[in-house]
Amino acid sequence: MKEIFIGLLAIASISAALALIIELAGAYIANYGEKHILVNNKKDLVVEGGNPLLFSLMSKNIFIPSACGGKGTCTYCKVKIHEGAGPVLPTETPYLDKDEMKDNIRLSCQVKVKEDMKIEIPEDLFLIREFRSVVEKTEDLTPTNKGITLRITSPEDGILFKPGQYVQLQVPPFKLSKTSEFRAYSIASNADDTTHVQLVITKVENGIVSTYVHDYLKEGDEVTIRGPFGDFFLRDSQRDILFIATGSGLAPVMSMLYQIEGEEIKRKTTLFFGDRKPHDLYFQDQLIYWQKSIVNFTFIPTLSRAVEEDSWNGEKGRVTTLIHKHIPDNTPLDVYICGAPPMVESCAKVLRQKGIPASNVFYDKFE
Amino acid sequence: MTQIDMPTLFFAAIFTNNILLTNFLGLCPYIAISKNINSAAGLGVAVIFVMTCTAALNHLIYYQVLVPLHLEHFQFIIFIVVIAAFVQVVEMTIDRYFPALYQVLGIFLPLITVNCAILGASLFMIIRDYTLLQSMGYGAGSGTGWLLAITLVGAIREKIQKTGKLPKGLEGPGITLIITGLLSLAFTAFSGLIKIQ
Numbered sequence A: 001m002k003e004i005f006i007g008l009l010a011i012a013s014i015s016a017a018l019a020l021i022i023e024l025a026g027a028y029i030a031n032y033g034e035k036h037i038l039v040n041n042k043k044d045l046v047v048e049g050g051n052p053l054l055f056s057l058m059s060k061n062i063f064i065p066s067a068c069g070g071k072g073t074c075t076y077c078k079v080k081i082h083e084g085a086g087p088v089l090p091t092e093t094p095y096l097d098k099d100e101m102k103d104n105i106r107l108s109c110q111v112k113v114k115e116d117m118k119i120e121i122p123e124d125l126f127l128i129r130e131f132r133s134v135v136e137k138t139e140d141l142t143p144t145n146k147g148i149t150l151r152i153t154s155p156e157d158g159i160l161f162k163p164g165q166y167v168q169l170q171v172p173p174f175k176l177s178k179t180s181e182f183r184a185y186s187i188a189s190n191a192d193d194t195t196h197v198q199l200v201i202t203k204v205e206n207g208i209v210s211t212y213v214h215d216y217l218k219e220g221d222e223v224t225i226r227g228p229f230g231d232f233f234l235r236d237s238q239r240d241i242l243f244i245a246t247g248s249g250l251a252p253v254m255s256m257l258y259q260i261e262g263e264e265i266k267r268k269t270t271l272f273f274g275d276r277k278p279h280d281l282y283f284q285d286q287l288i289y290w291q292k293s294i295v296n297f298t299f300i301p302t303l304s305r306a307v308e309e310d311s312w313n314g315e316k317g318r319v320t321t322l323i324h325k326h327i328p329d330n331t332p333l334d335v336y337i338c339g340a341p342p343m344v345e346s347c348a349k350v351l352r353q354k355g356i357p358a359s360n361v362f363y364d365k366f367e
Numbered sequence B: 001m002t003q004i005d006m007p008t009l010f011f012a013a014i015f016t017n018n019i020l021l022t023n024f025l026g027l028c029p030y031i032a033i034s035k036n037i038n039s040a041a042g043l044g045v046a047v048i049f050v051m052t053c054t055a056a057l058n059h060l061i062y063y064q065v066l067v068p069l070h071l072e073h074f075q076f077i078i079f080i081v082v083i084a085a086f087v088q089v090v091e092m093t094i095d096r097y098f099p100a101l102y103q104v105l106g107i108f109l110p111l112i113t114v115n116c117a118i119l120g121a122s123l124f125m126i127i128r129d130y131t132l133l134q135s136m137g138y139g140a141g142s143g144t145g146w147l148l149a150i151t152l153v154g155a156i157r158e159k160i161q162k163t164g165k166l167p168k169g170l171e172g173p174g175i176t177l178i179i180t181g182l183l184s185l186a187f188t189a190f191s192g193l194i195k196i197q
């Protein structure tokens, strides 16, 4: 009896002693205390040290662009850190070129705030806000794309964005993820309606956020979004406009077309939309309506997997085929491409061959 | 107590009694992390450090605390918690004070907590009645042996990836186990040279 008692006591005390050591180490070694982040030489933020800069700034309502949710894969979160960043980490080196390293550009999701920092970010990032919203409508647009319409409940004035920009959609922890995650989704709706945003979300096999949206998100749920982000929006010029989109890449183009309709822009505008089968086409009614209502607008869908039974009379093949077919060499054009990265790259290549300068080609890759 | 001096024990633990290639301990991280030689070496260095220190710590705790209280049978559980706690504290310290080192070792440290070679080294030193000094030599040697084994196999795997074509079923763990078997044959050839217990 006595042995058992001594045994238990000894084991318990050794474990307790070790736990105490870890706790003390946590309190003294891993506790970085409060750190100051001086932003653009004017805003002084006090944050708890030890966390990635991206999330420390987020806790102070400064939202750095990020599409991957801080996993270190999208490279959108680059900021200039003048002081306090420490050496460049192995997780950053693949994404930073020599000039960027010389300029103290770093990935804010990888750099932890361990010392006081001085950073520089573009002024317009101060305008990015966090919004609470309610899912007003969900609809199955195609077998793989879901449309969700969010009504912004606070701040009440809603979101001011440029058509083409994206928001971060945050979803709670669930079966696929122990942490709350966010990803980038482009706004498909009309920018004039500041209290609603519509997103089109493609189901990605085992993808965290897209699976949540497809399988768990219901009408009436509350979700948080942040934005607006991104530089994919219409540029002022006299050139004709060509939109090229596949899959959910149509979303930002829809928003831009609302703008073209609303502002009565007369530039000759063409949309190439590509997918596989007739059931992959969506927003058709609106696009066909715009063919009549927008003065100079043409919509050309193309399907790469249409077969006899589909009785499809439209274009067949990929969007790159459409460029070859419909765009003469050296046409003065502004091109906006949006969708999966391989499609964007192959279109950009064909356009280069066609003599369209890279400075007139704008794109968003949905990575 | 064995009459073998510390330097001999150190070399014996590397070559004649390699903990990985003759005792087959620490195989999981060895198979998982040996895809490329740099991470293999990083993990190996971390193992040397942790093995040496935990052998010493466990030696002290075993002979100063467990033996006087007649609690030797608790060695397993105690060694495991000591290793886990040690690794945690070391990780925090390195993260804070040696950022450059943390870049090399940091991501590997948590992996080591569950590396059975570490526990193995501590248990062997008890079974074989090593002194504190011998234990440290043995720990450092075993760690170095482990590093040697994982970098060898890492280099071979890198080479295979660059030059050879493997049947689908042999890729990854399959071929690694076969290479390990061959390496192990080579190492067991040394095994009669020095008796370490």
Ligand SMILES: Cc1cc2nc3c(=O)[nH]c(=O)nc-3n(C[C@H](O)[C@H](O)[C@H](O)COP(=O)(O)OP(=O)(O)OC[C@H]3O[C@@H](n4cnc5c(N)ncnc54)[C@H](O)[C@@H]3O)c2cc1C
Pocket (backbone or CB within 6 Å): A067, A074, A166, A183, A184, A185, A186, A187, A200, A201, A202, A203, A204, A205, A206, A207, A208, A209, A210, A211, A230, A248, A249, A251, A252, A364, A365, A366, A367
């Ligand atoms: C500017 C921008 C705008 C965008 N706009 C849109 C839009 O309007 N509509 C839209 O649908 N998408 C859009 N995206 C893409 C979107 O942000 C997400 O990348 C996409 O929805 C996938 O996110 P996820 O969380 O579902 O997948 P993730 O969890 O991020 O996974 C991505 C991929 O990695 C794989 N993967 C994940 N974890 C593992 C693992 N452990 N092992 C192996 N593989 C793994 C998944 O299978 C999947 O293929 C946009 C992206 C950018 C950059």
Ligand code: FES
Pocket (backbone or CB within 6 Å): A054, A065, A066, A067, A068, A069, A070, A071, A072, A073, A074, A075, A076, A077, A107, A108, A109, A110
């Ligand atoms: S947030 Fe995507 S790389 Fe940093």
